[in-house]
Amino acid sequence: MAESSKPSSSKSAKSRAERGADVATQRTTKGGSFQASPEAKSTALKLRIVAMVLWVAAIGLEIFTIVWALLPDKPVNTWLIIGLIVGIAVLTLIGSLLWKKANRYDPASEKDKVRFFVQNQLGVIMTILAFLPLIVLIFLDKNMDGKQKGILGTVAIAVAALVVVFSIDKDAPSVEQYSVETNVVKELTGADQVYWTKNGSAFHVCAEVPDLSRSKDIQSGSVTAAHEAGIPRLTKKWVSEATKNCGYTTADVDRVLGNVDDVNRTLDEDQVVEQSGELEVAPEVADEEPADEEPTTAPTTRTPATSTR
Structure with missing residues (x-):
């Protein structure tokens, strides 16, 4: 029945496209492991040293603010504290951005999950260290009235939250990611x-x-x-791009994909369509239909992958 052949076809096409997205997101390590070059390691080290110096300076400024402006039994200058908070934020943020940049040159491995997390989210950790004690002491300070505490506490929390947002590495790089991507590109293109x-x-x-x-x-x-x-x-669209736009054949793509059965990634939203309550690969994304099956829908204007040059 045509009803039974269609799922088979869409499953085959979806499997190939999904495997492409899967390989591009670290499910295969064929071809060797990435190693940062000595130049990249040197650049990363310099960036990390500068970042650490800035973080130390930020924590030093925090301690200065606490010891000099908050703890002594004297009136608290609201604008002075706000200025010091901004100074801490600038130092912390620049340090976090430099640290994230360093990780692009010399990423961590996902095999050590603790180190991977700490290395990629160290900016967030240092931001917490640079702000949390100060925020706590602002609300516990006996030299300020409720209004002052509310103003300074709100400013400190808002500034700290902003720095945290920019310090989080949502696309944290890894040795495995670099390895897979480099291997995919080399295997497909030869360079x-x-x-x-x-x-x-x-x-x-x-x-x-x-x-x-x-x-x-x-x-x-x-x-x-x-x-x-x-x-x-x-x-994640490298499979369809390779055959539709870059002149590679389905055989070239299959050579890269190999036997990748661990498929647990989905396609990008614009790459799937819903048919009869099930998600299928969109016609413009899927690879060519198997030759031994009759198409169940009107043919599209898409050029078959094997005819590209």
Whole structure:
């Protein structure tokens, strides 16, 4: 029945596309493990040293604020405390941004989950250390009335929360991610060369993809260079882009994917459609239909992957 053949077809196409997204997000490590170059390690070390110096200075300023402006039995200058809070925030934030940048040059491994978390979220930890004692002592201070405590406490909490938001690394890099992405790109294209735009959310395996077509400033370089430029990941659409826009065949993609059965990632929202209550790969994303099956819907204008050049 046509009813039974359609799920089989969509499952096959979905499996291939989902495996592409899966490989791009660390489910396969074929090809070796990423190692930061000596130059990258040196750059990361310098950034981390500067970040630590700034964090130490921020905590020192916090201690100064507590000991000099809050603890002594004297009236508290509201504007002075606010100025000191802002100073602590600036030092902490710059340190966090530098630390995150250092992790792009020399990422941690996910195998040690504690170290991975601490290394990537150290900016948040240092922000808490730089603000929490100060916030607590503001509300416990006996030299301020309720209004002063409310103003200074609110300012300190708001500023600390803002710094935390910018310190969190939501796209924390890892050795495994760099390994997979580099291996995928090398296996598919034969070179460690990817393409991106300055404010892009992902990098691509060729410059001819639609996501880059609207930009006049397409940058290129290695996977590591893309991460160093602030691009968080290889696009999850690399499978469809490779065959539709970059001139690679389905066989080229299959060579990269190999036997990847651990599929637990979904496609991007714009890559799936709902049919009969079930999610299926959108026609413009799925690879070509199997040759031995009759299409159950009107043919699309999509060019088959194996006919690209």
